[in-house]
Amino acid sequence: MNLISLFIMSFLTENIVLTKFLGICPFVGTSSKEKSAVGMGIAVTLVVTISAILTYFLYYYILVPTNTEYLKTLSFVLVVACMVQSLEMLIKKQNPKLYKSLGIYLPLITTNCAVLGILLLNISNKYSFLEMLVYSIGSSLGFTFVIYIFSTIRENLSRREVPSCFRGYPIALITASIMALLFARYIGI
Amino acid sequence: MKTIKNGIIHENPVFVLLLGLCSTLAITTKFENAYVMGICVTIVLVLSNFIVSLIHKLIPTSVKTPVYIIIIATLVTILELLLQYYAKDIYDVFGIYLPLIVVNCIILGRALAVASKQNVWKSTLDGVGIGIGYTLALMVVASIREVFGNNTITLMDSISTLTGYRAIYRIFPENNFIPMQILISPAGAFLVLGILMAIFNAVRKGGKHESN
Numbered sequence: 001m002n003l004i005s006l007f008i009m010s011f012l013t014e015n016i017v018l019t020k021f022l023g024i025c026p027f028v029g030t031s032s033k034e035k036s037a038v039g040m041g042i043a044v045t046l047v048v049t050i051s052a053i054l055t056y057f058l059y060y061y062i063l064v065p066t067n068t069e070y071l072k073t074l075s076f077v078l079v080v081a082c083m084v085q086s087l088e089m090l091i092k093k094q095n096p097k098l099y100k101s102l103g104i105y106l107p108l109i110t111t112n113c114a115v116l117g118i119l120l121l122n123i124s125n126k127y128s129f130l131e132m133l134v135y136s137i138g139s140s141l142g143f144t145f146v147i148y149i150f151s152t153i154r155e156n157l158s159r160r161e162v163p164s165c166f167r168g169y170p171i172a173l174i175t176a177s178i179m180a181l182l183f184a185r186y187i188g189i
Numbered sequence: 190m191k192t193i194k195n196g197i198i199h200e201n202p203v204f205v206l207l208l209g210l211c212s213t214l215a216i217t218t219k220f221e222n223a224y225v226m227g228i229c230v231t232i233v234l235v236l237s238n239f240i241v242s243l244i245h246k247l248i249p250t251s252v253k254t255p256v257y258i259i260i261i262a263t264l265v266t267i268l269e270l271l272l273q274y275y276a277k278d279i280y281d282v283f284g285i286y287l288p289l290i291v292v293n294c295i296i297l298g299r300a301l302a303v304a305s306k307q308n309v310w311k312s313t314l315d316g317v318g319i320g321i322g323y324t325l326a327l328m329v330v331a332s333i334r335e336v337f338g339n340n341t342i343t344l345m346d347s348i349s350t351l352t353g354y355r356a357i358y359r360i361f362p363e364n365n366f367i368p369m370q371i372l373i374s375p376a377g378a379f380l381v382l383g384i385l386m387a388i389f390n391a392v393r394k395g396g397k398h399e400s401n
Binding site for chain 2: 018019020021022023024025028070071072073074077078081085107110111112113115116117120121124163164165166169170171172173174176177178180181184
């Protein structure tokens with residue numbers, strides 16, 4: 001598949017949040033503020049890209065030759081957890097300022113299904129190394145993009161009059177539904 | 190009994206705690222998928238709560254989360270292998286959402302919040318309650334989406350290799366009902382869950398006076 005169309009597909013038309021429902025927890029949880037949404041997005045992009053490369057080699061050069069593909073879930077989770085932990089330590093040491101703004105989002109990533117989801121999709125779609133790289137970066141940027149748009153809408157919504165039972169998460173989900181409708185229309189590109 | 194009821198109503202994982210939404214939204218296009226996923230999650234949840242509450246005193250606090258994740262991932266891998274062998278069709282339908290049970294926040298959340306604090310019996314029961322609450326929520330969402338979006342209700346289709354029966358029913362007469370296809374699409378998933386959550390909020394708060 002053409003790499004550019006793969007990028008557009010993963011970024012817009014098959015956005016992981018709005019069509020595959022990955023990363024919904026941070027999507028509705030942390031996205032009520034613009035700044036935290038961007039922080040979360042950058043952290044996810046970083047972790048996904050690095051761990052995608054690691055898991056690619058882990059899967060095709062260790063698990064497949066030894067016939068232990070069934071261990072992929074377990075090993076991928078471990079890779080993500082280690083990644084997150086070491087990235088956290090590294091940033092803390094190298095750039096305390098960045099750590100202050102990004103640090104709180106890092107531990108949350110371990111249980112962010114977008115991360116593990118992208119890694120598993122890379123394998124189940126049988127991507128080559130380059131495709132895998134493009135898909136991972138595209139998807140995680142797509143995640144950042146959507147979570148950012150969503151946070152700006154929600155900041156606006158919080159100042160509006162919403163029926164009491166819809167306040168908070170229900171209205172957020174309905175907003176997400178409208179966004180999903182819009183994104184589905186990008187398929188023409 | 191009280192613990193179980195708590196898991197179904199006051200701490201319903203989907204409608205109140207807002208955990209495990211990925212699978213709630215993704216696989217609820219068919220009624221069948223909903224309860225099979227519900228059962229899978231319940232099994233993993235009960236077992237992980239049981240194991241965690243047994244060994245939590247042995248684990249140093251600093252490595253608590255990684256150890257719990259490994260326990261959960263092991264359980265999920267076992268489940269994956271079993272399903273792949275006994276019910277290949279449903280395994281294919283779930284695709285990546287089966288391994289994603291590992292990062293379903295409900296399971297890790299309960300392990301950290303309940304199982305590592307309570308005794309074995311209580312945390313196992315909590316697992317049962319939360320599991321049932323999760324399954325019921327999935328079933329409600331799925332039945333609305335499938336009945337109104339596709340005019341069918343699938344009780345057994347992909348798992349028919351396991352049970353030997355197939356059961357797909359049509360609900361409304363064909364000629365005077367147009368299915369709302371949006372409900373089957375991703376947008377419909379968000380919409381149904383949002384509205385259900387609002388109804389759940391309204392009912393739960395019902396009667397109580399609103400502050401401010």
